[in-house]
Amino acid sequence: MDENVILTMRGITKSFPGVLALDNASLKLRKGEIHALMGENGAGKSTLIKVLTGIYPFEGGEIEMEGVEGQAINHSVQEAQERGIATVYQEVNLCPNLSVAENLFIGREPRTKCNTIDWKKMNSSAREIMKNLDIPVDVTMNLENYSVAIQQMVAIARAVDMECRILILDEPTSSLDDNEVEKLFRLMRDLKNKGVAILFVTHFLEQVYAVCDRITVLRNGQFAGEYTVAEMPRVKLVAAMLGKDLDDLASIKAEGSDTVRKDVVVDAKGLSHKGTIKPFDFVIHKGEVVGLTGLLGSGRSEMARCIYGADRAQTGTLTMNGKELKAKAPIDSINAGMGYLPDDRKADGLIGDLSVKENIYLALQARKGMFHPLSPSEQNALADKFIELLQIKTASRETPVNQLSGGNQQKVILARWLATDPELLILDEPTRGIDIGTKTEIQKLILKLAAEGKSVIFISSEIEEMLRTCSRLCVMRDGSKVGELDHDLTQNTVMTAIAGQGKEGEQ
Amino acid sequence: MKNIQKITRMKLFFPLFCLLLVLLINVVKDPGFFQISVKNGVLYGRLIDVLNRGSEVAILAVGQTLVVAVSAGTDISVGSVMSLSACFTTMLLAGYGVNTTTTIVMPMALGLLAGILMGGLCGAFNGALVSKLRIQPMVATLILFTAARAIGLLLCNNQITYIRYEPYKYLGNFIPGCPIPTPIFVTIVVIVIIMLVLKKSALGTFIQSVGINSRAARLLGINSDFLCFLCYVICGLCAGVAGMIASSRIYCADSNNIGLNYEMDAILAVALGGNSLAGGRFNMAGSIIGAYTIQAITTTLLAMGVSTDQAPVVKAIIVILIVVVQSPVFKSWVETKKNRRRAEIKEAV
Numbered sequence A: 001m002d003e004n005v006i007l008t009m010r011g012i013t014k015s016f017p018g019v020l021a022l023d024n025a026s027l028k029l030r031k032g033e034i035h036a037l038m039g040e041n042g043a044g045k046s047t048l049i050k051v052l053t054g055i056y057p058f059e060g061g062e063i064e065m066e067g068v069e070g071q072a073i074n075h076s077v078q079e080a081q082e083r084g085i086a087t088v089y090q091e092v093n094l095c096p097n098l099s100v101a102e103n104l105f106i107g108r109e110p111r112t113k114c115n116t117i118d119w120k121k122m123n124s125s126a127r128e129i130m131k132n133l134d135i136p137v138d139v140t141m142n143l144e145n146y147s148v149a150i151q152q153m154v155a156i157a158r159a160v161d162m163e164c165r166i167l168i169l170d171e172p173t174s175s176l177d178d179n180e181v182e183k184l185f186r187l188m189r190d191l192k193n194k195g196v197a198i199l200f201v202t203h204f205l206e207q208v209y210a211v212c213d214r215i216t217v218l219r220n221g222q223f224a225g226e227y228t229v230a231e232m233p234r235v236k237l238v239a240a241m242l243g244k245d246l247d248d249l250a251s252i253k254a255e256g257s258d259t260v261r262k263d264v265v266v267d268a269k270g271l272s273h274k275g276t277i278k279p280f281d282f283v284i285h286k287g288e289v290v291g292l293t294g295l296l297g298s299g300r301s302e303m304a305r306c307i308y309g310a311d312r313a314q315t316g317t318l319t320m321n322g323k324e325l326k327a328k329a330p331i332d333s334i335n336a337g338m339g340y341l342p343d344d345r346k347a348d349g350l351i352g353d354l355s356v357k358e359n360i361y362l363a364l365q366a367r368k369g370m371f372h373p374l375s376p377s378e379q380n381a382l383a384d385k386f387i388e389l390l391q392i393k394t395a396s397r398e399t400p401v402n403q404l405s406g407g408n409q410q411k412v413i414l415a416r417w418l419a420t421d422p423e424l425l426i427l428d429e430p431t432r433g434i435d436i437g438t439k440t441e442i443q444k445l446i447l448k449l450a451a452e453g454k455s456v457i458f459i460s461s462e463i464e465e466m467l468r469t470c471s472r473l474c475v476m477r478d479g480s481k482v483g484e485l486d487h488d489l490t491q492n493t494v495m496t497a498i499a500g501q502g503k504e505g506e507q
Numbered sequence B: 001m002k003n004i005q006k007i008t009r010m011k012l013f014f015p016l017f018c019l020l021l022v023l024l025i026n027v028v029k030d031p032g033f034f035q036i037s038v039k040n041g042v043l044y045g046r047l048i049d050v051l052n053r054g055s056e057v058a059i060l061a062v063g064q065t066l067v068v069a070v071s072a073g074t075d076i077s078v079g080s081v082m083s084l085s086a087c088f089t090t091m092l093l094a095g096y097g098v099n100t101t102t103t104i105v106m107p108m109a110l111g112l113l114a115g116i117l118m119g120g121l122c123g124a125f126n127g128a129l130v131s132k133l134r135i136q137p138m139v140a141t142l143i144l145f146t147a148a149r150a151i152g153l154l155l156c157n158n159q160i161t162y163i164r165y166e167p168y169k170y171l172g173n174f175i176p177g178c179p180i181p182t183p184i185f186v187t188i189v190v191i192v193i194i195m196l197v198l199k200k201s202a203l204g205t206f207i208q209s210v211g212i213n214s215r216a217a218r219l220l221g222i223n224s225d226f227l228c229f230l231c232y233v234i235c236g237l238c239a240g241v242a243g244m245i246a247s248s249r250i251y252c253a254d255s256n257n258i259g260l261n262y263e264m265d266a267i268l269a270v271a272l273g274g275n276s277l278a279g280g281r282f283n284m285a286g287s288i289i290g291a292y293t294i295q296a297i298t299t300t301l302l303a304m305g306v307s308t309d310q311a312p313v314v315k316a317i318i319v320i321l322i323v324v325v326q327s328p329v330f331k332s333w334v335e336t337k338k339n340r341r342r343a344e345i346k347e348a349v
Helices: A045-052 A077-082 A100-105 A119-132 A148-161 A178-193 A205-211 A234-242 A249-255 A300-308 A330-336 A345-349 A356-368 A376-389 A406-419 A436-451 A463-469 A491-504 B002-008 B013-029 B046-053 B055-071 B078-094 B108-131 B137-155 B182-200 B203-212 B214-219 B224-249 B262-272 B284-303 B311-326 B328-348
Strands: A005-016 A019-030 A034-038 A060-065 A085-088 A166-170 A197-201 A214-219 A222-228 A264-273 A277-285 A289-293 A315-320 A338-341 A424-428 A455-459 A472-477 A480-485 B037-039 B042-044 B161-163
Touching (some): A019 A034, A019 A197, A019 A214, A034 A178, A034 A205, A034 A234, A045 A166, A045 A197, A100 A119, A100 A148, A148 A166, A178 A205, A197 A205, A222 A234, A264 A300, A277 A455, A289 A463, A289 A491, A300 A424, A300 A455, A338 A406, A345 B214, A356 A376, A436 A463, A455 A463, A463 A491, A472 A491, B013 B311, B046 B182, B055 B078, B055 B182, B055 B224, B055 B262, B078 B224, B108 B224, B311 B328
Parallel strands (some): A034 A197, A034 A214, A289 A455, A289 A472
Antiparallel strands (some): A005 A019, A005 A060, A264 A277, A264 A315, A472 A480
């Protein structure tokens, strides 16, 4: 069995200023297997991958790869690619202003005899690749015209097309809906049968059990164990990741039910934004958690943006606490008591080069106004309070926020809004790319906020998560609100509602 | 050793280091560099010269730093705007079409203020193009870069207007009874104002946020477009002030020569100050030190007898060296070299 091994990483050590990110981490990949890399946020998954693909230099340890003499240390992504290691990252790393075909072939464009780019051939091969993967795109259109999910599929298609021996998927599914995930899995199984070793990083346990053969668990940058999927029940896996037993997720809801009060916080009538969301009515009460559910692109994020005023509503009225709110820009909504955590963390949420502290106090500062600055001690106290409260893993409050792991970045943005003490908090995919322990914490936090009389609009791709936290669900389809569910909330009823009448027959 | 590392990691280390190096070379070449003497009741000396002549670039660098930080672009119109402001003021003070005058037709303070506001107006024009119409900063400011001088010439009826009115010379030279050149005071005032604003308000953090991620900044309640606009207006006002000094130095508005190539020096000052021209994080003190470094280099070269025509070549070489040493690529290269050597030593042990 060991002759099947294609890659061995042993005793890898890597430190960042103030943090030991990897401490004696190991990984073994075999041909024709799908290998899950699991661990909490900041456990070192992404760092290990970046060491392997040559993005980060590392201090200690060995990497051996089949077909490579001696140490297979990659110094650049190009070198890794030449050795047959292809990577797809959680955040799409393609060029949005180039066409789909260009993105697929960038750096390896087919050439004509005169050494110019053979556009015809490029577009036709691109079309073929996309057709084989069943991705409905026009390959000559710019990538930015497509949703994040499609962009992610293009990134995967590019990696797959590059004759790789090892394919690394770093949380590729966090922005895909179920249908697209199924497509991806089919693709992964095909590749596995062709002998490709796939390293799959995900936070979704179901997905691990659906496609993977073997699991490596990292904890605090250390190797915690390697298991075959068959011998590892879920509870044990979670326990291995956390290093402790998990409180029962199902018990969360019981603590936080019946917090809904009569006072209406936001009442929207006929709100719409041209091209993204058709007119809708929406009411949320004090202490209520309302979920917006639907497929990706159904308008659930757009509805949230419209309520917040990120996209200015062109029709309709919105009253908040009985007063009409005409938000010209987000600051008006913030002043009225709203907070909004966007779904695209990198593009819409983080101020990357600024410190954790600055990222936390910025929204509060914006609310107070430019000429009433928080004093340095107030800033520090605020940052320390939330780093402690949300257990944000960071070397210090002055660390630039883009040095944090994805889940901790998300916590920083959450802290930013909690600091403004909003009456209505809009959370668009707050748990995406976050480990299961933190997910539970965030869900608990949402219910705690509701118990304190705050209102929360919650969007998530995971129906289970919505069922646990929301007391009412708005169902979205094709850019309009098609209904509400407020009793008998089960996976089945929600799925049927999302799918709609037309598709019900098929299921 | 640790203390040394602490010092070298400080943000201002490199800009200061460069300035000190240039000054040191001067001292070695000419021990009299730091000598300051009093002639005719005013201060003379190389150091005073650097501080005096560097005023315009230092003031421009203040505005330019904000523009670079907020929009990841540069305002290349500042030199021309200086010229336009100067022409506008002289036209107001001398009257349209007057070639040379010894009396002024308007209170001088009002004329100067109008000139500065003209700079602000130009800044507002640039700012509107960049923040509202989303035109790339370089292209947007190219319009005034080419047009402002011509407009200035029109205002002065295609001639150089001389104002031989004694108080008009005060701003760019000396106020009677005061031994220190006036531009130094003006620069101090501008710097103190901007530092106070940055310290006493959240403007600095907001500008950096917009420069790093304007979409995210807008969503968390910062008026990104307005801040961008504001930075261009401030930059324009700075150009106006610099234009007043430059005009007062020669008590005329020489439309073709006032502020010529100053935009390049201002941008260079920002870069020398250790600021990334890709926007975001900025360091105002660094830019100001950078401005005086440039002036020190120029003064040194002229003092060493390099001809005015050849000076730019030497200046370019020095600037390239400074910029390379400060670049992150170079720094990380040094870092890896150091680490490798350390590893080798470890292995040997």
